[in-house]
Amino acid sequence: MCDNDIHQGLVEDWRLSRRAFVATGMVAGIATAAHAADNVVEKDVTITTPDGTCDAALFYPAGKGTWPTVLVWPDIMGLRPVFRDMARRLSAEGYVVLVPNPFYRSKHAPVVEGAFDFNNAEARKTLFGYRAAMTDEGVEKDATAYLAFLDAQKQTAKGKKAGVQGYCMGGPLSFHTGAAVPNRIGAIATFHGGGLVTDTPASPHLLIPKTKAAYLICVAKNDDAREPKSKDVLKDALKAAGRPGTVEVYPGDHGWTVPGSQVYDQAAAERAWAALAAFYKANLV
Template sequence: MCDDHSIEDNNRLLGDVSRRGFGVLTGMAGLAMMLPAPADALTIAGRDVSIATPDGHADAYFVAPSSGRHPGVLVWPDIMGLRPAFRQMADRLAQSGYAVLVVNQFYRSTKAPFLAPGESFDQPDVRAKIMPFTKALSPDGTTRDAIAFIGFLDAQPQVDRARGLGTTGYCMGGPMVFRTAAAVPGRIRAGATFHGGGLVTDAADSPHLLIPRMKAKYLIAIAANDDARAPTDKDTLRTSFAAAKLPAEIEVYAGTMHGWCPPDSRVYDAQAADRAWGRMLALFGPALA
């Protein structure tokens, strides 16, 4: 979710899941399970960075293989922000040969990480802390940020500018992927969303309406309970991508719940998350070559 419409979707989901008695959304920040390293993992080096944007300075984490030049990838985290789990995911992607930037999308309001170990979005006091951060976000702000973040990636010596860039997003990061791809279509050649919230809305600025402005290939990995809540969204996305003549793999991952991909999630599904990760690598390989 990057705009108010998506945030409302996330809140509705929270209520739906709570009524069903499931563990909800992401949680246990800082207690992420160890992700497996890829075969033939490259040696990597990461560092904390500060990126100038039109609205201030965004804190972020940049990691890349220790030698050579590689395709860049911009990662938009879920509503619990940049934290150890996303650093671990960035490291894993870098080990596969990518220069990865994970950003704190809430930099206008707070530095990351902003949650203590064990805190989760399903806790009322945590929601009360995070929701004001979302008020500083807007579609236009995300577009400005995306342009600045892509500029940062392209300025890094580890990034091969002759190759395309990718972008991924989780939960609220899903719409941010769409806005990034539409803002910098000449650079973004692949986008992937995982349990993205608010990709399709009735609003005039719905992310799916940006698809005709994109020039990339996509992976849209949908949680089963998200699909149950909005079963026509996937059809709208398929129709929109087809009309734009853009390849898009759109799949509902059976048995998964919203938030199943980050390894610190209370609903983490290791098998499904690993399959979605594999599909992302399969997308990035040829698209960013």
């Protein structure tokens, strides 16, 4: 879980504070996404799941052809403009991308509009309440429905493996996705994933043997400082399961890859993006 000890301060929608981001040179990746907009089709879609109807955003390259698919699990603040921008950028690189509203059981996206202050206990409680409504079983049913939806799209290259990537709480959700549809998911990527290793029987790292995917696990430096043994547990779990993977601690703090966060680190975020691009190129075949 992404708690207040990790997620400090204010998180803003970069679109609402664009002048500040431009002034500090923090829009490189999002500017790339903006330039890619003409080459990407974006649609708001709804997906039927066992628990209801999920609102989501679908992206695919313009023109004729088929491409591998990627499911993107957002962080605790859910589907919002910055994740649409990130998905658009990814799609422009040759992928059919789906970003669901993980909190559809509770509220239509965006569940957070504008700035969000993690120091506000009441606001934090609301978000964590949305997360609590998502059981592990429910997440895996959702993931199965999302992949089925993607495979029903004519733009999807069904003969190629699919990828899944998650941010913050999306890290564990990505592990659950790999376990839910192991024959479909060929690559699992996480960025400052929260709670990948716990001391409970439900720890996400215990799902690794149920998957058939390669892993890219990008750890925030302050997450590693809090739980320095977790990276080694993950490495050992990958080795024991015979799953290829990289576990690396990045110089950014928790949230460093998402523009709008006070801890957004452009250089580290771009390095992580480059690693993701190479990872998918090697594994979504």
